[in-house]
Amino acid sequence: MTLQQPDPASNPGLEYFRSLIGQSFKDKSRSPFGRWLAGTLLAVEHGRLEIEFTVRPEMLNPAKTFHGGVIAGIMDDAIGATIFALGKKNFFTSVNLVVDYFAPAKEGDRVIAKTAIIKEGAKIINAQCEIWHAEKNRLLSRGTTNLMKIDVEV
Amino acid sequence: MTLQQPDPASNPGLEYFRSLIGQSFKDKSRSPFGRWLAGTLLAVEHGRLEIEFTVRPEMLNPAKTFHGGVIAGIMDDAIGATIFALGKKNFFTSVNLVVDYFAPAKEGDRVIAKTAIIKEGAKIINAQCEIWHAEKNRLLSRGTTNLMKIDVEV
Amino acid sequence: MTLQQPDPASNPGLEYFRSLIGQSFKDKSRSPFGRWLAGTLLAVEHGRLEIEFTVRPEMLNPAKTFHGGVIAGIMDDAIGATIFALGKKNFFTSVNLVVDYFAPAKEGDRVIAKTAIIKEGAKIINAQCEIWHAEKNRLLSRGTTNLMKIDVEV
Amino acid sequence: MTLQQPDPASNPGLEYFRSLIGQSFKDKSRSPFGRWLAGTLLAVEHGRLEIEFTVRPEMLNPAKTFHGGVIAGIMDDAIGATIFALGKKNFFTSVNLVVDYFAPAKEGDRVIAKTAIIKEGAKIINAQCEIWHAEKNRLLSRGTTNLMKIDVEV
Numbered sequence: 001m002t003l004q005q006p007d008p009a010s011n012p013g014l015e016y017f018r019s020l021i022g023q024s025f026k027d028k029s030r031s032p033f034g035r036w037l038a039g040t041l042l043a044v045e046h047g048r049l050e051i052e053f054t055v056r057p058e059m060l061n062p063a064k065t066f067h068g069g070v071i072a073g074i075m076d077d078a079i080g081a082t083i084f085a086l087g088k089k090n091f092f093t094s095v096n097l098v099v100d101y102f103a104p105a106k107e108g109d110r111v112i113a114k115t116a117i118i119k120e121g122a123k124i125i126n127a128q129c130e131i132w133h134a135e136k137n138r139l140l141s142r143g144t145t146n147l148m149k150i151d152v153e154v
Numbered sequence: 155m156t157l158q159q160p161d162p163a164s165n166p167g168l169e170y171f172r173s174l175i176g177q178s179f180k181d182k183s184r185s186p187f188g189r190w191l192a193g194t195l196l197a198v199e200h201g202r203l204e205i206e207f208t209v210r211p212e213m214l215n216p217a218k219t220f221h222g223g224v225i226a227g228i229m230d231d232a233i234g235a236t237i238f239a240l241g242k243k244n245f246f247t248s249v250n251l252v253v254d255y256f257a258p259a260k261e262g263d264r265v266i267a268k269t270a271i272i273k274e275g276a277k278i279i280n281a282q283c284e285i286w287h288a289e290k291n292r293l294l295s296r297g298t299t300n301l302m303k304i305d306v307e308v
Numbered sequence: 309m310t311l312q313q314p315d316p317a318s319n320p321g322l323e324y325f326r327s328l329i330g331q332s333f334k335d336k337s338r339s340p341f342g343r344w345l346a347g348t349l350l351a352v353e354h355g356r357l358e359i360e361f362t363v364r365p366e367m368l369n370p371a372k373t374f375h376g377g378v379i380a381g382i383m384d385d386a387i388g389a390t391i392f393a394l395g396k397k398n399f400f401t402s403v404n405l406v407v408d409y410f411a412p413a414k415e416g417d418r419v420i421a422k423t424a425i426i427k428e429g430a431k432i433i434n435a436q437c438e439i440w441h442a443e444k445n446r447l448l449s450r451g452t453t454n455l456m457k458i459d460v461e462v
Numbered sequence: 463m464t465l466q467q468p469d470p471a472s473n474p475g476l477e478y479f480r481s482l483i484g485q486s487f488k489d490k491s492r493s494p495f496g497r498w499l500a501g502t503l504l505a506v507e508h509g510r511l512e513i514e515f516t517v518r519p520e521m522l523n524p525a526k527t528f529h530g531g532v533i534a535g536i537m538d539d540a541i542g543a544t545i546f547a548l549g550k551k552n553f554f555t556s557v558n559l560v561v562d563y564f565a566p567a568k569e570g571d572r573v574i575a576k577t578a579i580i581k582e583g584a585k586i587i588n589a590q591c592e593i594w595h596a597e598k599n600r601l602l603s604r605g606t607t608n609l610m611k612i613d614v615e616v
Binding site for chain 4: 338366371375376388392
């Protein structure tokens, strides 16, 4: 377990996501692409977040399995939300995203994105997102990203 | 320049994409997510392909710039098409995808994805995709991927 | 925790490493570069391994801190040993290695490499290695790799 | 070709490396691990550098081929030298390193590391290193890295 010690104090970003537990991001996300992904928030705490998605027809690749690009999109969006829920004063921007693909999913499958902050540095935050098949308890994909603090306040 | 020597012989996969030059993938792509991305094919040859996309409102992140996840999605989809146009007997599946982000784009901007095959091994193909701002001639992002041959014939 | 269910049965590869616990790889490793790294094996079990290293003068970069390339070398070597200890019939070769750097170490510091198998597929094994500062209990670096089964038996 | 427009003006860092062309880093590198790698500088210009290495016995893995960790080490060291030769006022530190492995080399083989700056941002520099087999003109490996400017002047 590499998660840093959580800050026990709450913050507006965390409270915002707590108020959305059990709801769909379809109408509520501040991320337009997040609304298209249309996940349902299952859980959130400092540095961790779980969102469930259903694999829709327009999320498939030519082999009719879950598109690797949509998986990458879920990771980037879910990690962005996790960073926002940390309640930092500044915005962070993605430097890179690395995704490993392990197993396919098909139309109608439900998948769960589980994020974690791996290292919270002064300038760089490193975060991870796993994608699990909801019913089979199988790890489908895992990604990591480095985000850099920028000189713009939230 | 690390591109392998191209196979001069054409193949049905390459001919298929050649017939689509100048057209939108919105209605024609065999990739459902590729139809959502709705790029226009600009050029294709053995191991290379160029597709232009317009940044639509639903492709934005909370900061109202081009979503990193959509950029990753474009890369995965464009590289998949490039592999298909190689005319291989077997399907290839993504082992990983690595994306570096350099500069933002905004709603309405046109971006061009340019793919290249870096190494064509017997079991693994390594490919790259650059995303350029169409008007500013600025490199926005670059990604690489390893794809593995699977025991399913095209 | 994404570790696959361990195979409870032992195997010659695992027994070999168990016999080396507490010893230095300086004279014993089958990996010539592993002998140069000269780690001491702290623990081994199915899919996990811990090795301690001392940062020697020749392992530094121009800024006189632990060279990122040596860190990558430790990861690659420690993950290779972890795979060997799985007792697979075939050899596996690295497809890629991804390393994130978080914090520096200096000459004389002791660091511990901790490996884990993230996904054990039929053709691809995905593994991770964390590098911890031994005394400060600080995560210095983390890497992941995909290894592919090759048609050569052990 | 994604190389940024080079700054035609020379600088002390670039002049330093120019003075070393044709010489071995074995005794001259400011990088202690670079001295162990013992490459010979073939060429240097703004944003590019070529170094030749010989695969020594202690650079091998258990399969008696060129150790992937040493390859990663060469990339990190050669890219670091390329950044130094840019003549920046500040130091840059590696955020990450990503390496793709394509083909093996064996003891005694000569390999050439060729670096390139892919994107020179204000805070982040993205750079690449290819490793070529010197005689076979075969691409063995390719890596990319993001380096971040730090608040320490050269």
